[in-house]
Every structure is written in C-alpha cells, then in structure tokens.
Amino acid sequence: MRLGGLLLMLGLLVPVGIGQAADPVTREAFRRPADIPSPPSNPLTAEKAALGKMLFFDPRLSRDRTMSCATCHAPDKRWSDGRMPPLGAEHVANARRTPTVLNSAWLNALMWDGRAASLEAQAMLPITTPHEMNFDMPALLERLRQIEGYRPHFAGAFGDGTISQERVTQALASFQRTLVSNAAPFDRWVEGDESAISASAKRGFCLFTGKANCVSCHKSWRFTDDSFHDIGLSSPDPGRGAHVPITPMQFAFKTPSLRDLPITGPYMHDGSMFSLEEVIRHYEDGGIARKSRSAEMKPFQLTDEERQALIDFLRTLDGGPLVVEAPRLPE
Amino acid sequence: MIRNMKEGIRRGNLLVMQVMTACMLTVLCAMQPAQAEGAPQHRMILSHHEFEPWDFTPKVGDRIEIVNTSDIVHSIYITYPDGAVLTLGDVQLPGQSVIWEVPAAGEYLFKCWIHPVINARMQVQPD
Numbered sequence: 001m002r003l004g005g006l007l008l009m010l011g012l013l014v015p016v017g018i019g020q021a022a023d024p025v026t027r028e029a030f031r032r033p034a035d036i037p038s039p040p041s042n043p044l045t046a047e048k049a050a051l052g053k054m055l056f057f058d059p060r061l062s063r064d065r066t067m068s069c070a071t072c073h074a075p076d077k078r079w080s081d082g083r084m085p086p087l088g089a090e091h092v093a094n095a096r097r098t099p100t101v102l103n104s105a106w107l108n109a110l111m112w113d114g115r116a117a118s119l120e121a122q123a124m125l126p127i128t129t130p131h132e133m134n135f136d137m138p139a140l141l142e143r144l145r146q147i148e149g150y151r152p153h154f155a156g157a158f159g160d161g162t163i164s165q166e167r168v169t170q171a172l173a174s175f176q177r178t179l180v181s182n183a184a185p186f187d188r189w190v191e192g193d194e195s196a197i198s199a200s201a202k203r204g205f206c207l208f209t210g211k212a213n214c215v216s217c218h219k220s221w222r223f224t225d226d227s228f229h230d231i232g233l234s235s236p237d238p239g240r241g242a243h244v245p246i247t248p249m250q251f252a253f254k255t256p257s258l259r260d261l262p263i264t265g266p267y268m269h270d271g272s273m274f275s276l277e278e279v280i281r282h283y284e285d286g287g288i289a290r291k292s293r294s295a296e297m298k299p300f301q302l303t304d305e306e307r308q309a310l311i312d313f314l315r316t317l318d319g320g321p322l323v324v325e326a327p328r329l330p331e
Numbered sequence: 332m333i334r335n336m337k338e339g340i341r342r343g344n345l346l347v348m349q350v351m352t353a354c355m356l357t358v359l360c361a362m363q364p365a366q367a368e369g370a371p372q373h374r375m376i377l378s379h380h381e382f383e384p385w386d387f388t389p390k391v392g393d394r395i396e397i398v399n400t401s402d403i404v405h406s407i408y409i410t411y412p413d414g415a416v417l418t419l420g421d422v423q424l425p426g427q428s429v430i431w432e433v434p435a436a437g438e439y440l441f442k443c444w445i446h447p448v449i450n451a452r453m454q455v456q457p458d
Contacts (some may be wrong), residue, residue, distance in 0.1 A: 114447060226447075227446045228447075246418055248332040295404040
C-alpha cells in the first residue's frame with residue numbers, strides 16, 4: 001500500500017530553543033504599495049473593471065432583482081452594510097457580519113472562514129447563497145444574455161461578446177481590485193509628515209506594535225496578515241473549523257483589516273461589539289480560554305490613557321469614504 | 332472514513348475531503364515504525380510569514396526538519412502530488428520543529444492553516 005511509504009515523524013514537536021524575539025516594528029513596515037496586484041489568469045484592465053462595476057451595482061444579479069453586490073457592500077457604508085445581522089440573515093444561524101470589500105486585491109483568503117481562495121472564486125458565493133442574492137449561475141447567465149447592452153461591454157473586456165460564468169466572476173473581481181482605501185493620516189505620517197497624527201496616536205502606535213502586540217496579526221499596510229484565529233468570543237459559530245477540523249481552527253475567523261473602520265461598528269465576525277474600547281478591552285481580557293484559543297491571545301492591561309491612545313491611533317487609519325459613483329446599467 | 336471521503340468528493344467538498352485524508356494519513360503514519368537513523372536530514376526555516384529559501388535537493392526517503400523560528404504559532408500542512416493533505420500536528424509553537432519524511436517523487440505544497448500567505452513548493456525528483 002502506497003500509504004506505507006508516507007512515513008511521518010508526526011508528534012515530534014521538538015523544542016529547539018531558537019525562537020527569536022520579535023524585531024521592533026517601525027512605521028515603514030506599513031507603507032502603502034505602489035501597485036494593485038492581479039493574478040496572471042485575470043490581469044487587471046480598465047475594461048474589465050468597468051464591466052465589473054456595472055455587474056457589482058446591478059440588482060438583476062439577484063433572483064428577485066432587488067439586491068446587488070452594492071446593497072450589502074455599500075460605498076457610503078465603507079463598502080459594508082453597517083448591519084448585524086446582515087440584510088436577509090435575520091433567521092440564519094451563525095450569521096456573520098458583512099466584511100468590507102476595500103483592499104480585497106491583496107487578500108490571501110476570502111470569506112470569514114477562508115473558504116474562497118481568490119476574488120474570482122468568491123464572486124459566485126453571494127450570488128448563489130439563498131439568503132443573499134439567491135440565484136443560480138446558469139439562470140443568471142441566461143438573464144445577462146438577454147440584456148443587449150451588456151454584450152459590447154463583454155466584448156470590450158474580453159474580445160468578444162460571449163457571456164460566461166468565468167467572465168462574470170473575472171469582471172467582478174477586477175472591479176473589486178480597484179477599491180483601495182484612500183490615503184489616511186497614518187500614511188502621511190509613514191511618508192514623513194510628523195504633524196499628520198497626534199502625539200497620542202503616535203503613543204498608540206507604540207502600544208499597537210509593543211505592549212498590546214496587535215501587530216502580531218494586524219500587520220502590513222492593510223493591518224492584517226489574513227490569518228485565522230479563535231479570539232475567544234462566545235459565538236457558537238465554528239468558523240474555519242467547519243472546513244478544517246483541527247483544534248486551532250475551531251471558532252477561528254479571518255483577521256480583519258483595521259483601515260477605514262466604521263465609527264460605531266459593528267465589529268468582530270459576529271458583529272457583537274459596537275465600540276473600539278469594547279474591542280480593546282476584549283483583547284486585554286483575552287476572551288474565553290479554551291484549547292482552540294489562539295496562542296497570540298495574551299492578556300494585558302492598559303491604563304485608560306493608553307486605551308485612548310490606541311483608539312486615537314486606529315482613527316488615523318481612516319482615509320474617509322471611498323466615493324464611487326454608481327454606473328448607468330446596460331439595457 | 333473512506334466512505335466519508337468519497338462522499339466529500341461526490342459533493343465536491345474538496346477541503347473537507349482533503350483534511351479527512353490528512354486525518355487518515357496521520358492515524359496510519361503514526362503506526363509506522365521509526366525511520367532508519369541514517370537517512371539524510373535537511374532543515375527548512377519558517378520565519379515569520381514565509382519559508383526561507385533552501386539550498387538542499389530533497390530525495391525520496393530524506394528527512395526534513397521544519398523549524399519555526401518566528402515568534403508566532405503556525406500550523407503547517409503539506410499537499411501531496413495526488414491532492415492528499417497532511418497536517419503536521421495541530422500547532423507548531425515558536426522555536427519548535429517537526430520532521431517529515433519525503434515519501435515519493437513529485438511536487439509538494441507547504442502551507443499554513445493559520446496563515447494562508449505562507450506558501451512554498453518543493454519538487455522531488457525521482458531517484
């Protein structure tokens with residue numbers, strides 16, 4: 001049996017004593033990238049993004065023609081919906097907060113549980129989810145083919161007017177890649193403008209990268225490494241554990257970006273918190289101690305002044321609303 | 332479990348199927364006798380969010396030690412050439428190592444359940 005050849009020294013977890021202390025994290029580690037990445041299989045073009053924008057705002061992508069992608073990823077709500085539970089999920093068990101689609105060009109895993117590996121793969125999921133757009137792809141493609149006005153846009157984006165599932169998802173992914181956070185005061189500070197953020201916010205940055213160690217997971221210019229952790233919330237939702245049945249993935253959800261946070265939340269995957277102070281206090285406390293809780297959840301204590309400094313820092317990551325005008329939809 | 336795996340395939344639930352494969356491999360492999368001491372051993376360094384480039388040429392039967400030199404926890408899994416997935420223990424704490432033996436020629440993909448950004452491919456040539 002070929003499995004006999006898979007000799008594995010599992011369980012040999014050997015402390016070797018070479019763990020290294022974290023290097024000090026400087027502001028340069030959060031510098032914004034110059035370009036938007038896209039995969040070789042779907043290079044970003046203006047034509048595809050323009051088509052994707054029409055599709056994103058088109059309610060005809062839902063079965064009853066009432067819900068578009070922009071209904072829940074609304075430009076005026078930081079490309080989320082500000083709701084908990086999300087629209088249509090009032091009776092859905094373990095409903096999850098609608099994440100923003102800002103900066104999704106850089107995501108390594110999509111959805112709260114990481115079950116989609118690319119924007120192209122993710123694009124189909126809300127369309128076909130019963131409590132969201134509740135459609136099916138064959139019927140959607142047939143509907144789009146009946147809309148004459150779409151054909152030239154598909155031709156401009158892909159060379160001919162064929163409307164296929166692959167092209168719809170590629171166009172939607174392309175538009176979403178163009179949704180990038182505006183430069184925030186923090187970015188100006190990174191570029192050397194010392195007056196861009198307050199002294200309290202600078203102190204907050206030191207806490208973020210030091211005592212509170214938020215940077216353990218909230219790193220890079222997006223302030224996330226897209227990692228999955230159980231942070232000790234009381235939600236019964238198994239999260240990534242439903243797909244990856246190993247202990248550390250039970251109750252684990254993707255680390256969200258901290259850019260452009262809505263002022264009053266809701267925060268966390270279950271939308272259970274409504275202020276940054278509440279969020280910070282949760283991390284100070286460490287949440288529910290259980291086997292799956294992330295080893296990065298190390299309780300700490302802040303003074304009121306430190307907590308406020310951390311909040312002041314997080315506010316410097318807000319570049320303001322990314323305004324995108326809704327397109328004229330093809331007829 | 333095999334029935335469940337086939338069900339997973341039939342339903343297209345690839346990830347669940349793969350992890351179940353990993354669980355099965357884990358159980359079976361844990362019962363295997365220990366590897367002969369003389370097998371060549373190499374070291375892969377897992378720094379914060381990436382595997383550092385390695386300069387060894389892996390061969391079938393070699394032992395590979397994966398060392399977590401970062402200050403965060405990882406959970407490494409390997410996707411085999413046939414799509415089977417093997418999780419190298421639940422978590423790998425900072426400073427710890429795991430040892431894996433190359434079972435056959437082909438391309439192996441190393442990833443982390445916690446940090447999807449970690450991604451390394453290893454090509455093993457036939458003897």
